Amino acid sequence: MTVVIAGAGPTGLTLGIELARRGIPCRLLDRESGLFPGSRGKGLQPRTLEVFDDLGVLDDVRAEGMPFPNFRLYSGTEIVWERPLHEMLGVEEPRVSPGVPYPKAWLIPQWRTDRILHDRFVRLGGKVEFDTEVTGFEQRPNGVTVSVLRNGIPERIEADYLVGTDGGRSTVRKLLGVGFAGETYETERSLVGDVRAKGLDGVACHMITHAGDVTKRFSLWNLPNTDYYQFVAAVTPQDAAEPTLDTLRRTMVERTGRTDIELRDLRWISVYRINVRMVDRFRVDRVLLAGDAAHVHSSASGQGLNTSVQDAYNLGWKLAAVLGGAPDALLDSYEAERMPVAAHLLGLSTEMHRRNFRPTTGPAPAIHQLDITYRGGPLALDDRAAKGQLQAGDRAPDGLLPDGTRLFDLFRGTHATVLTFGGPIEGYDLAAGTRVLVRPDGHIGAVGDVENWLRLVEGGGSGDLLPRLDVRSYALEVAGDRVHRVTAEHQA
Structure with missing residues (x-):
């Protein structure tokens, strides 16, 4: 095997x-x-x-690593503005909540x-x-x-x-x-790589331009716990044919007009061509x-x-x-x-x-991937007549338990987890007595229909659930909208 x-x-x-x-x-x-x-x-x-x-x-x-630094736009040597990632995306600042313990991107x-x-x-x-x-x-x-x-x-x-x-x-x-x-964007090329840089102050995504146009930039990202920066710069096909430190230096001067930034010790460089393809x-x-x-x-x-x-x-x-x-x-x-x-x-x-970092009036993009769902898929079973906000296929939210641990602590490992809810809590709008199966990858496999989900996944017939998945079960007693007590049930 x-x-x-x-x-x-x-x-x-x-x-x-x-x-x-x-x-x-x-x-x-x-x-x-x-x-x-x-x-x-x-x-x-x-x-x-x-x-x-x-x-x-x-x-x-x-x-x-470190939290994503602010984006800093330069016009020559002048700082035009500095904005955190959530402002660049046009969304509210993400904050820790019982259901989302790690709400911010990490660099x-x-x-x-x-x-x-x-x-x-x-x-x-x-x-x-x-x-x-x-x-x-x-x-x-x-x-x-x-x-x-x-x-x-x-x-x-x-x-x-x-x-x-x-x-x-x-x-x-x-x-x-x-x-x-x-498709391949034939006319677009970028140089991407890691280099040391002297002449920049502070920790940021330094977007350096000649005249403040964010679409014509030479970017240098501070990397955590090192004096290296990741650089990203669009180049012509001719410059892409020679991805060297000298090409990089020339591109920066042409793009920004700045000669006070010294690039050295090229660690890695690559020509990036944008492809949008799927099998x-x-x-x-x-x-x-x-x-x-x-x-x-x-x-x-x-x-x-x-x-x-x-x-x-x-x-x-x-x-x-x-x-x-x-x-x-x-x-x-x-x-x-x-x-x-x-x-x-x-x-x-x-x-x-x-x-390309230009302002937009449309809906803000969701890049966090917390909303990825497998609703309607072959492993999403929900036998409720009226489905709630949380459905089979969704990511199973985290939650705080009475002793300070979390639902994620129950999910962590190679097993599936069955939760029997005594009522709704934050992130789980479920009636008392509802059973939820959380798959080993943290998505909800079943709401209510737990046994049929196990038969589907394990291949057993009626009454013949084969022990191919480790399944751990817990009853959650709810007081108000909080978990009051967690009781381990039979571990299949």
């Missing part, structure tokens, strides 16, 4: 953790000689912080996120096999043979499933032959795709890494359940749930890219 994961970025590492903590053997391969060295996907959204809480890495992420360079996830995977007994590239695969009814080059030497690996998490240029996707429809299938038999291998889009609004992590979080418990004996059809729910999410977020990031 083995799962091969091709690609050790945030998606592959998250999936590796999800399998490893459930005791599912996996081979995590990467064609590179080590983890990605740059800051690329630097923003973590509130929902991803909740996922990382469950995976046991949130403390490290918070220790090695941390991707190389640190990757290292934190890698270390967690290793602590769980995993190992990333670097210098190992997938070159082909052959599917059979009961498995898949994966061909690789390990340090240039051919090798074949027998596996139950192969998951391609190998990025926007995914080899697995190309070999699978699925459609990858969309037409997330699964073909025993090969699945996740993250950028399945969908790519503009970096505007910071959705890419976050969406990729949550692909893996959705898929991991399902793969483990199927390998434990649950119906193979459970894996079909991965595509059914995640494809609409990816399509929506492609639209959101494209809208934000076109807006």
Whole structure:
């Protein structure tokens, strides 16, 4: 019983953790000689912080990152304005509440996120096999043979499933032959990378312009606990052909008119081309795709890494359940749930890219991903005649318990959780006696219809619930709109 994961970025590492903590053997391969060295996907959204809480890495992420700094617009050397992220988005300032413990985006360079996830995977007994590239695969009814080059030497690996998490240029996707429809913005190029900079004061997203036009900027983002900055600058195709420190310096002077800022010690640089594309299938038999291998889009609004992590979080418990004996059809729910999410977020990031920090009179974008739902999907069961605000498929909100712990403390781990409510509380507008099943990935699987959900997922017939999921049950006694007492019930 083995799962091969091709690609050790945030998606592959998250999936590796999800399998490893459930005791599912996996081979995590990467064609590179080590983890990605740059800051690329630097923003973590509130929902991803909740996922990382469950995976046991949130403390490290918070220790090695910082809240998003203010955006600061310059006209030459003059500061025109400075605004926090929520003002840039046109929304109210997010605040901690019982249902949302981490309401604000978090800034941390991707190389640190990757290292934190890698270390967690290793602590769980995993190992990333670097210098190992997938070159082909052959599917059979009961498995898949994966061909690789390990340090240039051919090798074949027998596996139950192969998951391609190998990025926007995914080899697995190309070999699978699925459609990858969309568009490439042929005339737009940006240089992105990490560099030291001298001549800037304060911690901010420094958007430097020649005359205050925010759409013509050279951006330098402070990165936490380091003197490096991430730079982002649109360039011509000619300059993109030579991504060097000299090109970067020349671009900054041309864009801003400033010669007082010294750029040095280029750590990483890449030419970024905007692609807006998505596969037409997330699964073909025993090969699945996740993250950028399945969908790519503009970096505007910071959705890419976050969406990729949550692909893996959705898929991991399902793969483990199927390998434990649950119906193979459970894996079909991965595509059914995640494809609409990816399509929506492609639209959101494209809208934000076109807006390009210009003011808008339309509705403010929701980039936090707390509102992602699987309502109407194959694993969302709700037997109420009149559904409330919270429905099957939604993210299960957090909540404070009488001893100061939280509902998230009950959810944390590899199990599903059944809650029996004594009445409504904040975030849960549920009548007394209502039972709610929270899936291992923190989404509500069932409201009321718990047994049928378990039969659906575990494959049991009537009265035959097979123990393929660890299910923990609690009764919540409610006084007013607060939980008064929590009682553990039978643990299936």
